[in-house]
Amino acid sequence: MRPGATAAEVARAQNEGLSPPRAGRLRDLSEYTRVRGHGLGLYVDGRPAVLEDVDLALEPEMTLVVHPNTYHPEAGYFVHGDSVRVTASGCEVLTRTPRELFSVRAG
Numbered sequence: 001m002r003p004g005a006t007a008a009e010v011a012r013a014q015n016e017g018l019s020p021p022r023a024g025r026l027r028d029l030s031e032y033t034r035v036r037g038h039g040l041g042l043y044v045d046g047r048p049a050v051l052e053d054v055d056l057a058l059e060p061e062m063t064l065v066v067h068p069n070t071y072h073p074e075a076g077y078f079v080h081g082d083s084v085r086v087t088a089s090g091c092e093v094l095t096r097t098p099r100e101l102f103s104v105r106a107g
Contacts, residue, residue, distance in 0.1 A: 001066065001084055001091035007054040011036040014068050015052070037066035040083055062086045063094070 001010060014036045037050030040063040048056045050066060058064075067081020082095040 001058065001064075001086060003058055003060050003086060003088065005058050007037075007048045007050045007056050007058070008052050010058075010066060011050045011052045011054070014050075014066070035069055037064055037069075037081065039063070040065050058086045060086055060088050 035049050035051055039046035039048055048054055048064075050064065063083065063085050065081055065083050067079050069079045069081075071077045082093050084091045084093050084095075
């Protein structure tokens with residue numbers, strides 16, 4: 001995440017990070033894979049969409065949610081991401097939740 005990078009480059013970087021050699025490529029799961037992030041503003045799924053075919057260049061002060069939003073029928077649904085603000089030199093992570101796995105009891 002930096003000025004000049006495109007939404008497509010951000011999506012590709014996430015896809016590469018989620019493609020371990022023994023697990024197969026995410027493109028094999030394209031039927032279940034969704035957007036890798038989106039703009040953060042008035043609407044939950046604001047533009048730009050972070051997808052491999054979106055060539056919009058990121059600019060300072062843009063805010064986005066970046067997440068590897070993936071589903072597989074044998075493993076379930078996985079969404080974990082951060083809210084970020086593009087800065088002049090990179091990005092600032094706005095999310096303050098600790099980076100650790102945890103569960104919340106239902107009800």
